[in-house]
Structure formats: structure tokens, C-alpha cells
Amino acid sequence: MSNIDRTTFGHGTTTDEVLEGIDLTGKLALITGGSSGLGAETARALASKGAQVVITARNVDKGEEVAQSIRSATGNDNVEVMALELDSFAGIRAFAEQFLAKYDALDILINNAGVMASPFATTEDGFEMQFGTNHLGHFLLTGLLIPALVKAAPSRIVALSSAGHRTSPVVFEDINFEQRDYNKWASYGQSKTANILHVVELDRRLADSGVRAYAVHPGVIQTELSRHMEQEDWDMMQGRLDEGAFKIKTTPAGAATSTYAATAPELEGRGGVYLEDCHIAEINDDQTTSVGVQPYALDPEAAKQLWAVSEEMVGQTFSV
Numbered sequence: 001m002s003n004i005d006r007t008t009f010g011h012g013t014t015t016d017e018v019l020e021g022i023d024l025t026g027k028l029a030l031i032t033g034g035s036s037g038l039g040a041e042t043a044r045a046l047a048s049k050g051a052q053v054v055i056t057a058r059n060v061d062k063g064e065e066v067a068q069s070i071r072s073a074t075g076n077d078n079v080e081v082m083a084l085e086l087d088s089f090a091g092i093r094a095f096a097e098q099f100l101a102k103y104d105a106l107d108i109l110i111n112n113a114g115v116m117a118s119p120f121a122t123t124e125d126g127f128e129m130q131f132g133t134n135h136l137g138h139f140l141l142t143g144l145l146i147p148a149l150v151k152a153a154p155s156r157i158v159a160l161s162s163a164g165h166r167t168s169p170v171v172f173e174d175i176n177f178e179q180r181d182y183n184k185w186a187s188y189g190q191s192k193t194a195n196i197l198h199v200v201e202l203d204r205r206l207a208d209s210g211v212r213a214y215a216v217h218p219g220v221i222q223t224e225l226s227r228h229m230e231q232e233d234w235d236m237m238q239g240r241l242d243e244g245a246f247k248i249k250t251t252p253a254g255a256a257t258s259t260y261a262a263t264a265p266e267l268e269g270r271g272g273v274y275l276e277d278c279h280i281a282e283i284n285d286d287q288t289t290s291v292g293v294q295p296y297a298l299d300p301e302a303a304k305q306l307w308a309v310s311e312e313m314v315g316q317t318f319s320v
């Protein structure tokens with residue numbers, strides 16, 4: 001029995017604290033983008049509590065190095081790497097087929113992989129890269145894995161969103177930046193709002209089957225996510241830090257909220273919500289702050305519309 005007071009969880013809470021007293025033996029977790037940053041730490045934390053963990057990586061050698069370090073650190077050998085590129089629908093379908101041939105029940109899906117503020121580019125299937133990778137790739141992957149999530153129910157889906165969602169709703173009139181100038185932060189914000197709306201609609205469709213969905217802002221953590229940031233972006237971030245707009249988290253604190261969403265007993269019976277600092281965030285449309293969730297990201301009508309648009313884009317409907 002754990003002595004930890006879970007009501008005090010907050011900004012500095014770590015993965016290990018979130019998982020204190022929780023046994024994940026017999027659970028299977030799939031984490032996209034486990035080859036670095038928050039995904040790697042989440043995988044380590046879940047494996048340390050006995051979960052069988054599959055991490056995906058674009059570069060399998062890089063993923064295997066992470067998996068090996070997790071096996072050594074936790075003594076849990078059930079850590080596996082599978083190749084996945086989220087900017088290719090064909091690649092996602094091939095991955096899902098391979099995954100489902102091996103596993104027919106999935107307890108925890110963490111849609112963690114992401115790209116931020118990248119220069120304009122398109123996916124293999126012609127969609128704007130940040131929306132295509134962060135949202136559409138995970139939309140297709142999740143849709144294909146729904147039967148396994150339902151089979152394992154009660155099961156959970158966690159989507160790594162961001163406070164960056166506050167910079168843009170989903171602009172349904174021009175998702176791919178064909179009629180407006182490309183803005184790398186508006187693009188990131190749009191994709192991260194899509195992650196939340198996806199969770200809202202997943203939870204509405206799947207709650208009765210025992211599958212619950214959660215969106216998460218992990219905090220601000222120094223990881224490889226900043227690879228596309230330029231000097232002016234670093235200056236802007238430093239300015240916000242100096243103003244006290246946010247505080248940097250360590251990686252174990254950054255991965256704590258997604259680990260919490262995936263496992264916390266207090267979230268039983270809840271879903272379709274956005275969490276930050278290991279609690280359900282307040283709704284907040286104040287543009288001057290990065291705290292809370294924008295109302296447009298929880299709008300049930302926008303969530304339904306995004307589902308329909310996404311099905312059209314991936315060329316597949318999901319009967320759930």
C-alpha cells in the first residue's frame with residue numbers, strides 16, 4: 001500500500017510518484033515515438049511497474065538503444081520496438097497489421113509521437129506535415145487499433161496535446177494551409193487542438209465499451225522536440241520564461257501527466273478531458289495565459305466534424 005498523497009500531485013510530480021503503489025503486471029502498453037524524450041520516459045516508468053511495453057520508432061536502432069536501457073534499468077525484458085512512420089498511411093496500415101497479428105488486446109495506447117514548428121512540408125499522402133503526423137497519423141492508427149482496445153477494456157487512450165493548442169483552433173476551411181500563409185506555430189496549435197477534439201470524440205464513441213480517452217499537456221520540457229526551433233523562437237521562449245509564464249519541467253515530471261492519464265484510479269469513469277500537471281485542467285479562453293484548455297478544443301460539434309473530415313482524409317470509416 002502506498003503512503004503517497006495523490007491529491008498533492010502537481011507541476012513537479014514525477015512518473016515514479018504517479019505509479020507508486022500501482023501494479024501493471026499483465027497490461028500491454030503501446031507508446032508512439034518512444035525513441036526519445038517523454039515517450040522513452042513513459043515507457044521506462046510503465047515497464048518498471050511490470051507492464052509489457054511496445055515503443056514505436058522511425059529509427060529502429062535508436063529505439064532499440066532506448067529499449068535496452070529500459071530493460072537494464074527495470075529488469076523487465078518485455079520491452080519491444082516496432083517501426084512506425086506516422087506521416088505515411090501505408091506505413092501505419094502495415095504497422096497495425098503487424099501489431100494486431102501479434103497482439104489482439106491493448107490496455108493502454110499512448111499517442112505520444114509528435115513534430116513541432118517544422119518548416120512547411122507535406123506527408124506521403126499530401127497533407128500538411130504537422131496536422132498529418134500529429135493528428136491524422138494517430139487518427140488512423142487509433143481507428144485501426146480500436147478492436148484491440150475494446151477487447152482489453154477497461155482500457156485507455158492518451159493523446160499528447162500541448163498548451164500550444166491555445167494558438168489555433170482547427171481551421172476547417174483551410175486545414176492544409178492552401179489559402180493562407182503557412183505559420184509553423186499556428187500549424188502546431190491546430191494539430192494539438194485536433195489531438196484534444198479527437199479525444200473528445202473517441203471518448204463519446206467508446207466510453208460505453210469501456211475505452212476512455214484523455215488529452216494531456218505535459219508541461220515544457222527540454223527534448224528533441226525543439227529541433228526545428230530558430231533563434232527567434234528561443235528568444236520568445238526565454239522572454240516567456242523570464243515573465244514567469246511557465247517553469248521548465250524535468251523529463252520524469254514531463255512524462256508524469258501522460259502516465260497519470262494512462263493509469264490513475266481517480267480517473268475511472270471519466271474521459272474526454274484535458275489534463276495538465278496531473279489533474280483535469282480548467283476551461284480558460286484568456287489569451288494571455290498558457291494555463292487550461294480552450295473551449296474550442298472541447299467543442300463536441302467540432303469534435304464530430306473533425307472525425308468526419310479525418311475519415312475522409314484517411315479514406316476509411318470506423319464503425320464505432
Ligand SMILES: NC(=O)c1ccc[n+]([C@@H]2O[C@H](COP(=O)([O-])OP(=O)(O)OC[C@H]3O[C@@H](n4cnc5c(N)ncnc54)[C@H](OP(=O)(O)O)[C@@H]3O)[C@@H](O)[C@H]2O)c1
Nearest residue numbers: 033035036037038058085086113114162220221223224225
Ligand atoms: N517537450 C515539450 O515541452 C512538450 C510540450 C508540449 C507537448 N509536447 C508533446 O509531447 C509529445 C512528445 O514530445 P517530446 O518532447 O518527447 O519530443 P521528442 O523527444 O522529439 O519525441 C518525439 C517522438 O516522436 C517521434 N516522431 C516524430 N515524427 C514522427 C513521425 N513522422 N513518425 C513517427 N514518429 C515520429 C520522434 O521520433 P524520432 O526519434 O525518430 O525523431 C520521437 O520519438 C509530442 O506529441 C509533443 O507535441 C511536448
